[in-house]
Amino acid sequence: MTVDPSMTQISAPAPADVHVSLRKVVRTFVLPSGLPLHALGPIDLDIGRGEFFAVVGPSGCGKSTLIDVLSGLSPPTGGDVLFEGKPVHGVPDGVGVVFQEDASFPWLNVRDNVAFGLRRAGVDGAEVKRRVDYAVGFVGLNDFSAAYPAQLSGGMRQRVCIARTLVLQPRLILLDEPFGALDQQTRLLMGDELLRLWRETSATVLLITHALDEAAMLSDCIGVMSSRPGRFIDFVRTGWARDRDNRVVSTPHFGEITARLWDKLRTESMKIMGVQSPSSPGPR
Amino acid sequence: MTSAGWIRTAVVVAFVGVVELLCRTGLIPNTVLIPPSEMARELVSILEGGEMTGDIAATFRNAVLATVIAVAIGFAVGIVIQAMPALRRSVEPLLASYYSVPTFIFYPVFIVLFGVGDRAIIAIAVLLAVVAMITATLNGIDRIPPVLKKTARIYRMSRVRTALLVELPAAAPYLFTGVKLSVAYAFIGVIASEFILSGSGLGYEIAYAYNNFENRKMYALMLLVLLSVALINSVLDVIDNRLQSRLRR
Numbered sequence: 137m138t139v140d141p142s143m144t145q146i147s148a149p150a151p152a153d154v155h156v157s158l159r160k161v162v163r164t165f166v167l168p169s170g171l172p173l174h175a176l177g178p179i180d181l182d183i184g185r186g187e188f189f190a191v192v193g194p195s196g197c198g199k200s201t202l203i204d205v206l207s208g209l210s211p212p213t214g215g216d217v218l219f220e221g222k223p224v225h226g227v228p229d230g231v232g233v234v235f236q237e238d239a240s241f242p243w244l245n246v247r248d249n250v251a252f253g254l255r256r257a258g259v260d261g262a263e264v265k266r267r268v269d270y271a272v273g274f275v276g277l278n279d280f281s282a283a284y285p286a287q288l289s290g291g292m293r294q295r296v297c298i299a300r301t302l303v304l305q306p307r308l309i310l311l312d313e314p315f316g317a318l319d320q321q322t323r324l325l326m327g328d329e330l331l332r333l334w335r336e337t338s339a340t341v342l343l344i345t346h347a348l349d350e351a352a353m354l355s356d357c358i359g360v361m362s363s364r365p366g367r368f369i370d371f372v373r374t375g376w377a378r379d380r381d382n383r384v385v386s387t388p389h390f391g392e393i394t395a396r397l398w399d400k401l402r403t404e405s406m407k408i409m410g411v412q413s414p415s416s417p418g419p420r
Numbered sequence: 421m422t423s424a425g426w427i428r429t430a431v432v433v434a435f436v437g438v439v440e441l442l443c444r445t446g447l448i449p450n451t452v453l454i455p456p457s458e459m460a461r462e463l464v465s466i467l468e469g470g471e472m473t474g475d476i477a478a479t480f481r482n483a484v485l486a487t488v489i490a491v492a493i494g495f496a497v498g499i500v501i502q503a504m505p506a507l508r509r510s511v512e513p514l515l516a517s518y519y520s521v522p523t524f525i526f527y528p529v530f531i532v533l534f535g536v537g538d539r540a541i542i543a544i545a546v547l548l549a550v551v552a553m554i555t556a557t558l559n560g561i562d563r564i565p566p567v568l569k570k571t572a573r574i575y576r577m578s579r580v581r582t583a584l585l586v587e588l589p590a591a592a593p594y595l596f597t598g599v600k601l602s603v604a605y606a607f608i609g610v611i612a613s614e615f616i617l618s619g620s621g622l623g624y625e626i627a628y629a630y631n632n633f634e635n636r637k638m639y640a641l642m643l644l645v646l647l648s649v650a651l652i653n654s655v656l657d658v659i660d661n662r663l664q665s666r667l668r669r
Contacts, residue, residue, distance in 0.1 A: 233571075237567045241589070
């Protein structure tokens with residue numbers, strides 16, 4: 137499938153039960169020099185309830201800005217964000233975010249890190265214990281539950297953050313390159329665990345990643361973003377069964393998906409390299 | 421103990437041993453320095469006699485009060501300066517060069533303001549300690565990782581809860597550096613002020629013993645100050661190490 141080059145904005149086929157919507161969302165920043173920076177949009181996007189949606193795009197295309205806007209951390213400059221039909225102003229209830237950077241609390245051990253959100257939400261002690269036990273086991277940190285983040289590897293700390301988000305049972309989970317600090321084998325295993333969790337909770341997941349194979353293996357639908365200002369230039373429906381696992385990587389269809397993603401991204405990534413290369417002639 | 425720790429202990433023991441030997445053999449006359457063992461013996465008898473208990477209590481009380489006041493004011497001022505970037509940019513160079521000013525030159529001002537006594541002593545000690553705490557507070561707030569504040573927002577925490585449950589513990593290791601420095605400066609401030617504007621306290625008694633040629637008493641009190649400061653510092657170091665070990669590297 138090719139994209140009509142005259143189209144500036146492509147919409148994903150609207151899902152039956154829309155959970156999250158972006159309507160003409162634009163985000164601009166004012167640089168310290170006073171000049172505006174158009175980071176994102178316009179974006180129109182509908183993500184269905186319970187859908188696993190991945191976003192891939194060249195570096196600096198506004199993927200993290202997309203998470204900030206979706207989670208209500210930073211309001212869009214223009215357009216509307218809707219979560220469960222209601223406009224997003226500030227962080228809504230039921231949204232969990234795993235950030236790209238290590239966000240574990242260094243003064244709390246693994247258990248207390250995972251329990252932090254539950255305690256803030258006033259969940260009673262026995263229930264906190266039950267859910268923390270499950271979440272710590274889920275990310276494979278049972279043997280480290282009394283350890284402090286400084287004693288853990290970067291990948292383990294990121295798993296603490298994943299457990300800390302999952303334990304709150306959010307209805308929308310936003311993941312900003314959560315496996316970036318993990319080695320390839322752990323990535324694959326965590327990917328499977330994420331799929332297992334997604335099946336069990338029926339949460340809607342939006343995963344930002346730069347790994348095309350990760351996006352192709354995990355998602356129902358993949359949105360490909362352009363270089364800045366980030367907009368969607370393609371949507372790929374994978375058609376995987378809900379009970380998929382990492383074995384899909386050996387199917388021919390997986391190869392087709394990644395080939396198509398790469399085909400779209402190559403042009404965008406080259407644009408970025410061309411712009412950033414000091415030897416390239418500037419725009420006239 | 422680590423090998424560095426053993427060597428450190430050995431250096432101190434050897435130094436004391438050499439001084440003891442030099443005093444005992446008469447190479448250092450007793451009018452200049454008394455043997456460390458004599459200092460210790462005299463210190464024990466002073467402590468048992470109880471004649472200095474009031475002075476010791478006065479010095480410690482003033483140092484503790486000065487520390488508490490300096491930490492509280494320093495923390496509050498640090499937060500205010502941090503909240504106003506323009507103020508911070510103009511004030512920061514002044515804070516950085518603050519310790520090049522010999523604060524003690526202002527002692528007459530404090531006598532005029534507070535009279536001779538505890539209040540003037542505490543004021544000088546606070547003046548000496550407070551800037552270390554301001555600087556530590558600014559540093560601590562700067563070092564709070566932005567992603568932790570974002571996390572607090574995702575948890576929909578109020579501003580006050582974010583400050584108490586996220587920002588304060590995140591800044592704690594840096595704030596404690598300020599507390600440690602404040603304790604040290606407060607002791608220096610209190611004991612040094614007692615030399616010049618007090619009728620009690622360890623500083624006063626050391627000066628008094630010196631003026632009356634009471635060598636043994638003077639050295640015993642010096643030893644007391646050294647031991648106290650070493651003890652306080654090692655307790656603070658234990659807490660500091662605990663906090664530092666939790667920092668990400």
